[in-house]
Amino acid sequence: MSSPSKLYEESGRIKVNVTPGRRLEKVSKEALAEPEKFWAEQARNLVWFKEWDRVLDWKPPFARWFVGGQLNASVNCLDRHVKTDTKNKTAIIWEGESGETRTLSYFQLYRQVNKFANVLKSLGVGKGDRVTIYMPMVPELPIAMLACARIGAIHSVVFSGFSSQALVDRANDAQSKIIITADGGVRKGRLIELKKVVDESLPSIQSIDHVIVLKRAGNEVGMGPRDLWWHDLMEGAKTYCPPEPVESTHPLYILYTSGTTGKPKGVMHGTGGYLTHLYATAKWVFDFNKQDIFFCTADIGWVTGHSYIVYAPLMHGATEIMYEGAPDHPRPDRYWAIVEKHGATILYMTPTALRMYMKYGDVVPNSFDLSSLRLLGTVGEPINPEVWMWYFKTIGKEICPIVDTWWQTETGGIMLSMCTGIETIPMKPGSATFPVPGVDAAVVDENGKPVPPGTKGYIVVRRPWPGMLLTLWGDDEKYKQVYWSKFAGMYYPGDYAMIDQDGYLWLLGRADDVLKVAGHRLGTMELESAFVSHKAIAEAAVTSKPNNTKGESIIAFLVPKEGFTHSDDMRTEIVAHIRNTVGPIATPDEVYFVNKLPKTRSGKIMRRLLKSIACGDKIGDITTLEDGAAIDEVKQAYEDLK
Numbered sequence: 001m002s003s004p005s006k007l008y009e010e011s012g013r014i015k016v017n018v019t020p021g022r023r024l025e026k027v028s029k030e031a032l033a034e035p036e037k038f039w040a041e042q043a044r045n046l047v048w049f050k051e052w053d054r055v056l057d058w059k060p061p062f063a064r065w066f067v068g069g070q071l072n073a074s075v076n077c078l079d080r081h082v083k084t085d086t087k088n089k090t091a092i093i094w095e096g097e098s099g100e101t102r103t104l105s106y107f108q109l110y111r112q113v114n115k116f117a118n119v120l121k122s123l124g125v126g127k128g129d130r131v132t133i134y135m136p137m138v139p140e141l142p143i144a145m146l147a148c149a150r151i152g153a154i155h156s157v158v159f160s161g162f163s164s165q166a167l168v169d170r171a172n173d174a175q176s177k178i179i180i181t182a183d184g185g186v187r188k189g190r191l192i193e194l195k196k197v198v199d200e201s202l203p204s205i206q207s208i209d210h211v212i213v214l215k216r217a218g219n220e221v222g223m224g225p226r227d228l229w230w231h232d233l234m235e236g237a238k239t240y241c242p243p244e245p246v247e248s249t250h251p252l253y254i255l256y257t258s259g260t261t262g263k264p265k266g267v268m269h270g271t272g273g274y275l276t277h278l279y280a281t282a283k284w285v286f287d288f289n290k291q292d293i294f295f296c297t298a299d300i301g302w303v304t305g306h307s308y309i310v311y312a313p314l315m316h317g318a319t320e321i322m323y324e325g326a327p328d329h330p331r332p333d334r335y336w337a338i339v340e341k342h343g344a345t346i347l348y349m350t351p352t353a354l355r356m357y358m359k360y361g362d363v364v365p366n367s368f369d370l371s372s373l374r375l376l377g378t379v380g381e382p383i384n385p386e387v388w389m390w391y392f393k394t395i396g397k398e399i400c401p402i403v404d405t406w407w408q409t410e411t412g413g414i415m416l417s418m419c420t421g422i423e424t425i426p427m428k429p430g431s432a433t434f435p436v437p438g439v440d441a442a443v444v445d446e447n448g449k450p451v452p453p454g455t456k457g458y459i460v461v462r463r464p465w466p467g468m469l470l471t472l473w474g475d476d477e478k479y480k481q482v483y484w485s486k487f488a489g490m491y492y493p494g495d496y497a498m499i500d501q502d503g504y505l506w507l508l509g510r511a512d513d514v515l516k517v518a519g520h521r522l523g524t525m526e527l528e529s530a531f532v533s534h535k536a537i538a539e540a541a542v543t544s545k546p547n548n549t550k551g552e553s554i555i556a557f558l559v560p561k562e563g564f565t566h567s568d569d570m571r572t573e574i575v576a577h578i579r580n581t582v583g584p585i586a587t588p589d590e591v592y593f594v595n596k597l598p599k600t601r602s603g604k605i606m607r608r609l610l611k612s613i614a615c616g617d618k619i620g621d622i623t624t625l626e627d628g629a630a631i632d633e634v635k636q637a638y639e640d641l642k
């Protein structure tokens with residue numbers, strides 16, 4: 001690697017001793033010339049029971065990869081390693097908020113997964129059955145996921161920061177047979193009573209046969225007739241469970257994510273294509289080697305955790321750190337302390353956490369030995385150039401390249417990023433650089449035509465890639481409509497982007513009603529239905545405004561029902577209602593009570609008008625923004641709300 005001073009120039013460029021873009025350009029060109037051949041080569045890095053007959057079956061917009069092939073995800077993460085000298089290597093270093101540590105070797109993980117797979121089987125779970133997992137960030141969470149994969153069951157992890165309504169909606173949509181949870185989790189020193197949330201939710205979920213409860217926090221819980229303790233079940237479980245060979249196209253999991261419609265969408269990922277995409281991108285982007293200790297700070301409840309805590313690092317036989325807790329509790333130093341303590345070599349975190357840490361200045365990170373780090377990564381939201389610079393200088397000491405990785409729940413794995421495993425190219429703070437090899441991304445205008453350099457447009461993907469979602473659970477029509485109807489023949493992710501003169505890609509935020517609050521993806525309409533589920537609220541409109549730490553904060557405009565007058569008490573009660581139904585991550589920062597909501601003639605809420613009002617923009621700047629709204633309508637609405 002080149003010397004520190006060579007990596008970065010104030011011009012906004014990183015310099016290294018390679019011809020920028022040449023090796024990457026070559027690999028990417030070859031990949032796009034013969035994508036099927038290229039992806040088949042990547043797929044050969046996995047362990048298959050049976051090789052595929054066809055690399056890609058593309059019936060737009062449905063892509064099926066490695067058709068006829070058979071494999072098992074848990075074999076790729078575990079069995080392949082226990083036959084080699086990786087067997088006794090540490091797979092997971094777990095750390096809790098107060099600094100307690102647990103480690104699991106590949107063999108120990110393998111044993112636990114096999115035993116738990118037998119537990120699930122003994123409860124009647126089989127191939128294709130759905131299992132909802134609502135757990136804190138403890139090793140039993142990946143154990144549960146891999147156990148599902150081992151028997152061909154489909155896991156559906158619900159982020160433990162969500163509350164009962166969110167859990168009910170997701171478990172009902174998936175028609176899960178089992179919920180796996182824990183007595184409680186810990187965050188910011190506080191107990192999160194997960195089992196209690198499950199108990200509240202259960203009467204509204206008819207499909208559940210059993211609830212498996214892990215003893216984690218030690219809090220008192222009531223055990224009903226369907227409830228079983230994890231440790232009791234594991235006690236008698238057999239140590240080996242033969243892996244179920246599943247078709248490459250068999251669903252590995254459902255992960256619910258927010259879109260522009262009221263209900264969360266069940267993004268469904270397959271097995272062979274998804275794992276191929278992850279194996280390849282982890283190799284290219286992070287360039288895992290034997291000595292690496294990978295620290296991805298995401299929660300497994302989101303896609304980053306699924307892909308780059310559970311499946312990718314374990315397939316590679318890497319050692320990884322898994323952290324349960326907040327980045328700033330008990331002190332605003334947790335990530336740095338963990339890097340020092342365990343010698344993390346790669347740190348993959350969010351711009352939100354970086355912005356939070358940056359506020360505390362350099363003294364805190366400078367008091368830790370961060371010299372083990374060799375590579376830094378970010379994900380989840382656009383990163384401001386000044387935050388990028390702070391990461392580069394204060395954390396990476398100007399010698400660690402930064403990979404700004406852009407992707408989505410739907411894409412399965414990283415789509416845009418520098419690929420240090422191929423070559424470290426000149427970097428620009430705030431740019432995700434280029435598509436990874438084999439991904440055909442472009443920036444287009446409203447008509448789907450590529451825009452010239454420097455022009456804002458929509459990012460699209462022009463051909464299928466292996467990590468692409470199979471469909472939305474139980475809703476092919478919605479899948480077509482959400483992702484494939486805006487531009488003919490192109491996947492529409494919903495983000496604005498720009499390509500600069502050098503061909504670098506810049507992501508410019510969401511083009512739709514999806515919010516990114518502290519990196520968490522939330523849909524305005526899902527939040528609105530949570531507001532109107534409160535007895536005093538007739539109508540709700542949710543928007544956001546920029547926030548220096550969280551990226552965006554939630555603003556709600558509420559119309560009270562007849563007979564209810566708004567007050568500070570009501571506001572407090574409604575905020576509590578949102579926290580209890582959706583979860584604390586959805587806490588609104590501002591709540592306004594209004595008599596009516598601004599709507600277009602066709603009845604659509606003028607969210608952008610609301611956003612402009614919340615942001616203090618002038619009326620003149622916004623009159624052209626509202627689709628189908630007459631200027632005087634917008635003006636009237638503005639006056640009504642002012």
Ligand code: WTA
Nearest residue numbers: 379380381382404405406407408409507521
């Ligand atoms: C945003 C998270 C800018 C984007 C992996 C995308 C980003 C949404 C970046 C997906 C990035 C993710 N730069 N924006 N590097 N990475 N995003 O499904 O708006 O939770 O569409 O997946 O996050 O969020 P999701």
